[in-house]
Structure formats: C-alpha cells, structure tokens
Amino acid sequence: MGLFQKLVNLLGVGRKEVNVLVVGLNNSGKTTVVNSFKSEEDKMTDIVPTVGFNIEKFQNQNLAFTAFDMSGHGRYRDLWEHYYKECHGIIFVIDSSDRLRLVVVKEELDLLLQHPNICQKSIPILFFANKMDCKDALSSVKIAAALGLDKIMDKPWHISASNALTGEGLQEGVEWLTQQIRENLNVKH
Amino acid sequence: MSAFKRDKKEEEDSGGNPFQNIEKTSVLQEARIFNETSVNPRKCIPILTKLLYMLNQGEQLSAKEATDVFFAMTKLFQSKDVILRRLVYLGIKELSSIADDVIIVTSSLTKDMTGKEDIYRAAAIRALCSITDATMLQAIERYMKQAIVDRNPAVSSAALVSSLHMTKFAPEVVKRWVNEAQEAVNNENVMVQYHALGLLYHIRKTDRLAVTKLVARLTRMSLKSPYAVCMLIRIAAKLIEEEGADNSSPYFQYIESCFRHKSEMVVYEAAHAIVNLDRTTSRELAQAISVLQLFCGAPKPTLRFAAVRTLNQVAISHPAAVTACNLDLENLITDSNRSIATLAITTLLKTGAESSVDRLMKQIATFVSEISDEFKIVVVQAIRALALKFPRKHSVLMNFLSAMLRDEGGLEYKASIADTIITIIEDNPDAKETGLAHLCEFIEDCEHVSLAVRILNLLGKEGPKTKQPSRYIRFIYNRVILECPSIRAAAVSAMAQFGASCPELLENIQVLLARCQMDSDDEVRDRATYYSNILSKNDKSLYNNYILDTLQVSIPALERTLKEYIQNSTEEPFDIKAVPVVQISKPDEQDTKPKSEGMLISSGPTKTAPASREEQFAVRLSNLPDVQSLGPLFRSSEVIELTESETEYVVRCVKHCYARHVVLQFDCLNTLNDQLLENVRIQLEPSEGYKIVNQIPCPKLPYNETGTVYIVLQFPENDLPNSIGTFGAVLKFIVKDCDPATGLPDIDEGYDDEYMLEDLEVTLGDQIQKVSKANWGASWDEAESTFFEMEDTYALSSMNSLEEAVTNIIKFLGLQPQERSDKVPKGKTTHTLLLAGIFRGGIEVLVRAKLALADGVTMQLTVRSQNEGVSELITSAVG
Numbered sequence A: 001m002g003l004f005q006k007l008v009n010l011l012g013v014g015r016k017e018v019n020v021l022v023v024g025l026n027n028s029g030k031t032t033v034v035n036s037f038k039s040e041e042d043k044m045t046d047i048v049p050t051v052g053f054n055i056e057k058f059q060n061q062n063l064a065f066t067a068f069d070m071s072g073h074g075r076y077r078d079l080w081e082h083y084y085k086e087c088h089g090i091i092f093v094i095d096s097s098d099r100l101r102l103v104v105v106k107e108e109l110d111l112l113l114q115h116p117n118i119c120q121k122s123i124p125i126l127f128f129a130n131k132m133d134c135k136d137a138l139s140s141v142k143i144a145a146a147l148g149l150d151k152i153m154d155k156p157w158h159i160s161a162s163n164a165l166t167g168e169g170l171q172e173g174v175e176w177l178t179q180q181i182r183e184n185l186n187v188k189h
Numbered sequence B: 001m002s003a004f005k006r007d008k009k010e011e012e013d014s015g016g017n018p019f020q021n022i023e024k025t026s027v028l029q030e031a032r033i034f035n036e037t038s039v040n041p042r043k044c045i046p047i048l049t050k051l052l053y054m055l056n057q058g059e060q061l062s063a064k065e066a067t068d069v070f071f072a073m074t075k076l077f078q079s080k081d082v083i084l085r086r087l088v089y090l091g092i093k094e095l096s097s098i099a100d101d102v103i104i105v106t107s108s109l110t111k112d113m114t115g116k117e118d119i120y121r122a123a124a125i126r127a128l129c130s131i132t133d134a135t136m137l138q139a140i141e142r143y144m145k146q147a148i149v150d151r152n153p154a155v156s157s158a159a160l161v162s163s164l165h166m167t168k169f170a171p172e173v174v175k176r177w178v179n180e181a182q183e184a185v186n187n188e189n190v191m192v193q194y195h196a197l198g199l200l201y202h203i204r205k206t207d208r209l210a211v212t213k214l215v216a217r218l219t220r221m222s223l224k225s226p227y228a229v230c231m232l233i234r235i236a237a238k239l240i241e242e243e244g245a246d247n248s249s250p251y252f253q254y255i256e257s258c259f260r261h262k263s264e265m266v267v268y269e270a271a272h273a274i275v276n277l278d279r280t281t282s283r284e285l286a287q288a289i290s291v292l293q294l295f296c297g298a299p300k301p302t303l304r305f306a307a308v309r310t311l312n313q314v315a316i317s318h319p320a321a322v323t324a325c326n327l328d329l330e331n332l333i334t335d336s337n338r339s340i341a342t343l344a345i346t347t348l349l350k351t352g353a354e355s356s357v358d359r360l361m362k363q364i365a366t367f368v369s370e371i372s373d374e375f376k377i378v379v380v381q382a383i384r385a386l387a388l389k390f391p392r393k394h395s396v397l398m399n400f401l402s403a404m405l406r407d408e409g410g411l412e413y414k415a416s417i418a419d420t421i422i423t424i425i426e427d428n429p430d431a432k433e434t435g436l437a438h439l440c441e442f443i444e445d446c447e448h449v450s451l452a453v454r455i456l457n458l459l460g461k462e463g464p465k466t467k468q469p470s471r472y473i474r475f476i477y478n479r480v481i482l483e484c485p486s487i488r489a490a491a492v493s494a495m496a497q498f499g500a501s502c503p504e505l506l507e508n509i510q511v512l513l514a515r516c517q518m519d520s521d522d523e524v525r526d527r528a529t530y531y532s533n534i535l536s537k538n539d540k541s542l543y544n545n546y547i548l549d550t551l552q553v554s555i556p557a558l559e560r561t562l563k564e565y566i567q568n569s570t571e572e573p574f575d576i577k578a579v580p581v582v583q584i585s586k587p588d589e590q591d592t593k594p595k596s597e598g599m600l601i602s603s604g605p606t607k608t609a610p611a612s613r614e615e616q617f618a619v620r621l622s623n624l625p626d627v628q629s630l631g632p633l634f635r636s637s638e639v640i641e642l643t644e645s646e647t648e649y650v651v652r653c654v655k656h657c658y659a660r661h662v663v664l665q666f667d668c669l670n671t672l673n674d675q676l677l678e679n680v681r682i683q684l685e686p687s688e689g690y691k692i693v694n695q696i697p698c699p700k701l702p703y704n705e706t707g708t709v710y711i712v713l714q715f716p717e718n719d720l721p722n723s724i725g726t727f728g729a730v731l732k733f734i735v736k737d738c739d740p741a742t743g744l745p746d747i748d749e750g751y752d753d754e755y756m757l758e759d760l761e762v763t764l765g766d767q768i769q770k771v772s773k774a775n776w777g778a779s780w781d782e783a784e785s786t787f788f789e790m791e792d793t794y795a796l797s798s799m800n801s802l803e804e805a806v807t808n809i810i811k812f813l814g815l816q817p818q819e820r821s822d823k824v825p826k827g828k829t830t831h832t833l834l835l836a837g838i839f840r841g842g843i844e845v846l847v848r849a850k851l852a853l854a855d856g857v858t859m860q861l862t863v864r865s866q867n868e869g870v871s872e873l874i875t876s877a878v879g
C-alpha cells in the first residue's frame, strides 16, 4: 500500500466499496442482523420474511458494505448462486436454537463451499450462531463442530454467538470480517 | 427540387436513430457491466436503454439469455440513482414474462413501494404486479391494500390499475380488496376515482345485483371525475342493454341527465351511449343527435372528430337521424383536418342519395392521397356499402377502387380494397367481369404475397364461369414466370381449375402445367405434377373431388389428429374422414363481439387468433375419462339456456356431437351467496333409444363460481329417426348453508335438493356440420348416381315470404347455403336454395329446396346423401 493510499484510508475518504452476501436458512435472522448494522434513521421497524433478496448498505470502519440479504426459504435457496461471483465476503447466519434443521444448514453450507464460484476463492466467511438468547440455543463451539467448520482449510472463517435483537456479538463478528476483507484488498494492490 | 432533396437528407441525419445498428449479442455482452461491484449509473443507463429499445423493437431473447440479463439487472438495485432505478423497473416489466425466477426482486420492490422515495413507489407497484403470480400474491396483499388507499394519487392509481391486471390470474384475491377500492372511489383525485371505479366494476361485474347497487349509489353521489362519469355511463348503458330496459329506467334518465354536465367529454359520452343503444326510439335519439350536431361545429378538432365519427358509425342503423345533420356534415367536407373530412364524406355517402354519389366521390378523390391508411379503409368501407345499395353505380365505384389499388398502401388497406371488389363481384353479376379485370391488373404489380395468393384463388374459382375464360390464363401464367414460390404455387392451382372446368382449355393448360413441372421449387413442381396427372384421367368425379373441392377439414384439428396418428404407430392408413370438418364462421361474429366489453375494458393490441371454439372444446373434453375412445369431436352446438335468467342457479348446456355419441356439457352457476353446493348432478330422462354411458358430477360449487357436469350418451343404435329427441332434466345437489362473508359452511351436514330445468332437445342440426362446396352443381350432378335420393313436397303455410322460409330452413337443417343461394333477389316469387353439409360419421349431404310463393310457401325438397337413413331422416324431420 502506497503512502497516499494509507493517508486516504486513514482519513476515511475514498471509502472502499465491498459486497457481502448474507445467507442462511429462513427465519435464522439474516434480515434482522443486517438491519442492526444500519444507522438509526435507516432502520426498519417491521421485519417480514424476505422474498428473493434485499440490498442494504452500511459502513464499518472505512469500508462501505453492500449487503445482499438473501431469502432463506427452501424455494429460493437455488437463487443464492446468482450473487456468488462478485462478493468479497459471506455472512452465514444460523438459528442456534433450531437443532432440528442443523443438518439442513450443513447441507446448504456444503453446497455453497463446493460451488465453482466460491471454492476457488479465498473469501472470508463469518458465521453468526444467532438467537443465542433462546434457552435451548447451542453454543457456538457445538455448532462449529456440528457443521464441521474445522475442515474448511482454504478460507478464513470465524464464528460468533449473537443476538440480533440486542446487537450482542454482532460487532465483534463484523470487525473480524472487515479486517479480513481489507487484508484481501491490500494483497491485490 | 434540389432544395427539397437536401432538406430531406438533413432530416435523416439529424433525426437519425442512435440505436439504429444495435445488435443483440453485443448488448447482452455490454450488460455484464451490471455485475461489477460498484455500479456506475453513467455507464449502465445507456446500456439498459439500449436493451429496452431492442426488446421494444421485438427482438426475442431465449429464456437463458433473459434470465442472465435479468439477474445482472437485479444488482443495479445497489445504486441510488433515480433514473437508473426507474429503468430497472421497466426492464423488470419487459423481462418478467421471459426470464425465470423473476420473483427474486419481490422484496426489493416491496421495499421501494413502501419506502420514503415517492418517485419510486408507483413504478415499483407496476413492476411488482408484473412479476407476481397467484401463489405470491398473498405475500404482498397487505401492501397492495395499503397502496390502494395511499395519500399519493400516483401510488393509489398504480395500485388500482395493477390490481385490475391481477384479476386475470387471481380474481379471488383481488376481490378481497373491494373495501379499499370502495374507499378510493371517494378520492378527490380525478384519476384515482376513475381507476377505482374501473376496479370496483371489474370485481363486481359478474354479480348483476351488486353492479345495480353500485350504479344506483354512484349516480346519486355525483362523481367529481369526468373520466369516472364516462365509465359510469358505459356501465349504465350496458345494464340497459342487458335488462332490455326502456327510457323510463333510472339508468336511462341518468345518461340523459349527463347531457347537462359541464364537461364536454361527459356530454359526448352520453350522446355516444344513447345512439349506440339497441332500442333507442327516435325521440331519445333526437336529443343525442343534436348534441353531436352541435359538436360538429365546435372549435376543438377533437370534438368535431368524435362527433362525426359517432355519426359515421350509426349512419347505417339510424339513417334518418343522421341525415338531419347533413348540412353540418357538408361543412366538414372541407375541414382542414383530413380525418374529419373523410369521416364527414363517408357518412354522407352512407346516407346520401344515388344522385350525390358522383359529386362526393370527386371530393374524396381530391384528398385521398393525403389521408392515412386507416382512413382510407374507412373510405373503402363506405364504398362497399354504397355499391351494395346502388348496384347501378358499380362502374364509378369500381374505377375509383382500382385507382386506389394502384396507389401506395399497406397490406390491410390493399386487402380491404380487394375484399370490397370481391364483395361487389359476388353481389352483382354485372360487375363481375370488370372487377376481375381490375384484380388481374392489380396482381401484375402487387407487393403483398398473401393478397396475390387470395386473388389467384378467386380467379381460379370465378374465371372459369365467365364468358371468356381464356383471357385470364395469360395473367395467371405471367405470375408463374415472375413471382416467388408461394405465388407460383397458387397460380398453378388456379390454372388447374380452368383445366378442370373448361374442356376447351384443357390442352393448353396441360402444356403450361408441364412447364411448371420444371420449376425450381418443390411445392410448385408437386402441385403441377399432381394436377397434370388428375387432368389427364379425364374423369369428372376426380376433377370434382381433387381439384375443384378443396380440403374441408379444420387445420388445427388436422394437425392434432396427425400428431396423434404418428405417436400411435398403427398399421392402419390415416383416415381423413375422421378429422372434424372446419366450422364455417359467421362473418358478423367478429364485428359484434368487442362492442360491450371493449367499451369497458380495453383489450390491448390484438393477439394471434385464439384456437377455434371447437378446438378448445376438443382439448377440454379429451381430458375427461373415456371420452378419447369416442373418436374425434364432430361438432359443438351453440349454448342453450336451461334456466330463466336471474334465477338462483343458472344452467347452460352445450351439446358435443361425436360419430355415435353425444356429450352434454352443463355449466352451472351458483348465484346464492349463502349456499355451498356439493355433488352437483343432472338427472336426465333420455328419449327412446338413447343410452347413458357415463356421468361426471361436479364435486363442489361455491357461490359465484361455474362448475361443469358432463353426461355421455350413446345415440340410438341403428335407429336414426329416434336420434332427434327431447330429454327432461333436473339439477340435483346437496346444499350446505354457509356464511356469506367467508363462504365457509356453518355445519358439516347438508341436505338434498333439486331444481327443475327446461327440456333439452337433440336436433337434426346438432348432428350436421356445415361445409362449403367449391362447385355445388358439379357435386350435385355427381351425387345423382352414387348417393341416395329422397324427395318430398311440403306446404309451409306459416311462412309469409321467401326470405323467411330460407332463413328458417337453413336454421332447421343446420346446413350451409351454397352459391349465395341464401340471398333471395327482390321481387321474385320462386327461388332455389342449395345446401351442403356433413352428417356425423362423415356422411355427405346435399340438399336442394325449390321454393314458390303462393299463399304461404310451397317447397320441393330433394336430399342426396351417402346414407339412405340420413336422406330419410332429413325429409321426415322437415315434415
């Protein structure tokens, strides 16, 4: 990184734009997660199941994020792949209290990792073990084990337990993601 | 002249189209830029514009291409650029019917439609409606309801109009928005009020009572929007027609009161409605006509145009009333707006006397080259009406038409001229030779292939019957030398007709056909070889069946049966007799249909002609169990009402005739909103000899829905006389009382009930399909030796005129009149009616009825058919 670029970054002008894809089963809390990243005045008050996808923008440090918040309904999961190619990072949201569908989560995750547009790239994946406030929620360690995350070798990943309603755990996760993406961008320069 | 040329050149340069040379592949390639991480509106806007332009020019995309570009476009939602976003909406609408998975943008659009940016909201609603289907509608229902009553008029209008479109695929869901629509009718905004009324009417229109209430309420409330008032006038006029009401009805009084409305549009609409009512009397008419007369002198060209156009349209039905405006119309002949002038002149032509024809034709000639094709067609139609009214004027009119034929013009215009000449030829034997000569001259230089082919066909049919058939051969053969393959092929067929009908020309024709066998095109060679072979046999009956009479089967049905035949891999040869013959459509059908609906819901640009009624029935019926084994559908009757109108249950019947069976289709409508009917059946008492083979009840019939019950019957075996019969019928069902609001039954148990229907008849006409013979006389002569003949004489004492007798005989026998013998020349006391048709099972029937007028009508009926029983049946049925 040249001196000029360093300066620019420091001052926060010429903010880098990056795309992240937000996926996960329906009702896992994707839209709620994205919503809590937005500034107060842009926040939605009433969140309904997504049909198709929504585009939301938010900022973290000096990165301008464009989030593609996809629908997790079974009928629309096939459509995620249309947006794989251009993304710099993935946020994968899991409902930690939904033990029954954890196998479905694993199936979808494996499909995602095997996709030609994803498997070649070393893009960071951030997992939110969401709904940690629910009483029968699994811990993030258990979820990582159930999904076999330790087998992901070629991509940086991170898992945070979160509560999207209060915002707990979200910041930590997204900071990790910002860091990763920034490193990726710098390597390219 | 040179200055003129330069001007023209400059015009071309500056008005040049920047998108002239765009190409599909390159546009799709460029559109990949939409996928880039950060969207650049400045680059994307021109590309998206090109894409839209290309689609509007009719470029076709494959599903894959469309889907790819659609998904690329979805990524543009990232950008907040207003212009780009609105182009995206348009793109979504264009691609929604071709691309897959278009529902992907549902959430993004709902966000825009409910968001803060007003510029997005209306357009997002329209885009949303184009990607939504019935299953998805539930998800957005809440937003639609809110949008209908939104404070922003553009949003409200968009939601109302979109709802109207969505009634096409989800009428039940849209019905639930009736309260919101009702509220929007009270909106201050003129457009919202109009759109709300449109939707409200559409939701209610099948429920007569509800429409009546709606009209009653709105006529009292004095709508603010003139557009809405116009709509209300149309609805009221439709109610008058349906109820057969007269001028004392409140609807009529409402329309009349609109004459005093302050908006000219409304006043015009009221006048238009009244002159178009079926049963207006001269008194009511006078007021409406005087409004139109006033508008004829208005300074606004739109008003003059509207008035004169309406007068033009009703000139035939109300000549006397329109003549009252003659003076005003004369003034409009020189109107600087040529469309107005044309309509004025043609109106005068329609109502004028024979003596004024020459003068008016001269007037038209001065500016016919200045008006658009559309109005030229109006002129042509007026000439057609004139020619039929004043046969003696045919040479003036024909000359005029042939001059018009030589001018530039589009296909529709040229076709209308050719049609008119053909009509005149058919109607007036004196005009035939000149008419044919004009047409011969025309095809020498005719750029429309389809028209040239039609004219060649006509020459082949009519030419041999003229005094000097040989003179047409040269014109026809010239086409073989000069034209494209399809015209050459038509010319070959036409020559063959001469060969078959004129023995003295046969030798020459054979020489020409021999030359055509060397043609470079397969079709032309095949036809030439085929005709040449048949003509060399010297066999009248072969000529009749294979040259003069053309294929009479219905083409879609032929396609379907051939497809089935190929799939079945049977050894048996294909039986052309098993293909249903084509139903001859009534020419006036197309003219009358759009009238009432078209005034209320615009139908948009005309799409390709839908499958014939028969074909639609055939497809529907073939889905019923075991109906396929009955063979091909032979004929479907008109719809018969088995209940009085406005009863609790409405039952209509269509009789579908097969070779040995008849399938009765009962369409039942439940008009009681507090009843759910189940297990709906028809109990039939068939007449002697009929056997019921199968019955298919309708399991459920909720309020305001139509369900269908089918009964399959076998015709009496070997007993033709009993095939004409009358059946008693009772509608039987289980009633469950239910809550009108939800349509859900109160209790699980229902009770049996029944409802008497009117008797149902199977007639002779139901078993006969109309066909046209190219040369009835030849077929008749040939049938003398090979068919079974029956003859009888009847006294039709109840008939007072030959016309009346002719109409009744045609209706009763269900046969097609031939050689225009259904037209009785004025003042004659004898007439011969020639008929042809096919009885179920493929039995040909020819009938000649000699009629004489003397104290009632006496008729000598001669029937020739391929089956003795059928000949007998027809003669006995008449008696």
Ligand SMILES: Nc1nc2c(ncn2[C@@H]2O[C@H](COP(=O)(O)OP(=O)(O)OP(=O)(O)O)[C@@H](O)[C@H]2O)c(=O)[nH]1
Pocket (backbone or CB within 6 Å): A024, A025, A026, A027, A028, A029, A030, A031, A032, A033, A047, A048, A049, A050, A051, A070, A071, A072, A073, A093, A130, A131, A132, A133, A134, A162, A163, A164, A165, A166
């Ligand atoms: N208790 C709890 N509820 C949550 C949390 N996050 C989201 N929810 C709730 O979970 C439900 C679903 O949230 P959404 O954000 O709509 O889920 P989604 O993943 O976007 O669902 P789709 O759009 O259908 O794929 C909502 O009722 C949220 O209020 C959480 O951390 N704790």
Ligand SMILES: [Mg+2]
Pocket (backbone or CB within 6 Å): A030, A031, A032, A048, A049, A050, A069, A070, A071, A072
């Ligand atoms: Mg969501």
